[in-house]
Amino acid sequence: MANVLIVDDSSTMRKIISRSLRQAGLPVDEVFEAGDGIEGLNVLSSGKTIHLVLSDINMPNMDGIEFVKMVRASGNNVPIVMITTEGGEEIIKEAIESGASDSIKKPFTPDKLQEKLGGLL
Amino acid sequence: MSLNPDIAAAKIITEEQLAKFIVDATQEVFSTMVMMDAEDEYPLQEPVRRFKCSITGMVGFAGIYSGVISVHCPVDLALKITSNMLGIECDEVNEDLNDAIGEIANMLGGGVKQVLSKGGQDVKLSIPTVISGEDYTVNSLSDIDCVVIPFKIGDDKFLVGLTLKKED
Secondary structure (H helix, E strand, O other), X not given: OEEEEEEOOOHHHHXXXXXXXXXXXXOEEEEEEEOOHHHHXXXXXXXXXXXXXXXXXXXXXXXXXXXXXXXXXXXXXXXXXXXXOOOOHHXXXXXXXXXXXXXXXXXXXXXXXXXXXXXXX | OOOOHHHHHHOOOXXXXXXXXXXXXXXXXXXXXXXXXXXXXXXXXXXXXXXXXXXXXXXXXEEOEEEEEEEEEEHHHHHHHHHHHHOOOOOOOOHHHHHHHHHHHHHHHHHHHHHHOOOOOOEEEOOOEEEEEEEXXXXXXXXXXXXXXXXXXXXXXXXXXXXXXXXX
16 A cells, blocks of 8 residues: 655645545555645655655645655655646656656546556555 | 637637637536536626626736636535535535635636647746635726636536737
8 A cells, every 4th residue: 555645735636636546446545735845845854655746736835846856856766746737748848857757637537547646556 | 708819810729619628628627526517608698797606716827828717606506516526515615615616727727728838838827816705896908808608507607717818
């Protein structure tokens, strides 16, 4: 079973993603939440075991791409999948080049989560 | 209300095509994330600027295009939408309600951005803004730059509006 960190400034989206992970039948144990990149970094540096990070891109304080860069700069290789409304090719390319593993566009279905995340958990 | 011809010409897209895109994007968001079927009633018969017991979620665009996409929803319907999205009963205007309507505007903004900016770097989205109240008005600076799509879910109705301006 895996622990997942969801980084999204929308509490609604965090709840939907959390629920969808379980609806998709993914082997999820604990789900941790963060409201922006800074909070996400705090969770990752808190000593909790995190097996997968799902992050939005467009967030206040620290956006998802900066968050990915900071995680990789700290030497953490946890898989990070961007879940975002930002479906533009250049933004996704920048996220991948910064160290993100993959991306999922909102809106999404549990089946899409299963397809994208099944191999990471 | 109609779309600015400069925008339609620049993207080689007609107002009807853009309206269809907004309809498709809205229906996708509602069917996948809200688990409700939204039926479009395009075109809007008369402009609507005054809202009573309603909530409005807005996301702005900036870059080669500027503008706002907005979702205007009666509070009663917004409560049903929020309850469906969260899987819990929501019966009052609170942070959950504001966040849910803001996130719907955000997802619609992301969809429109994909039409306007293939790469995604030359149009930026704002963080969502949500307003609500017993009686308020929302005015665009220019009606000719607007396209507004009415939708209904059962007997409840809501609007999705897009105001766009191409920057020089």
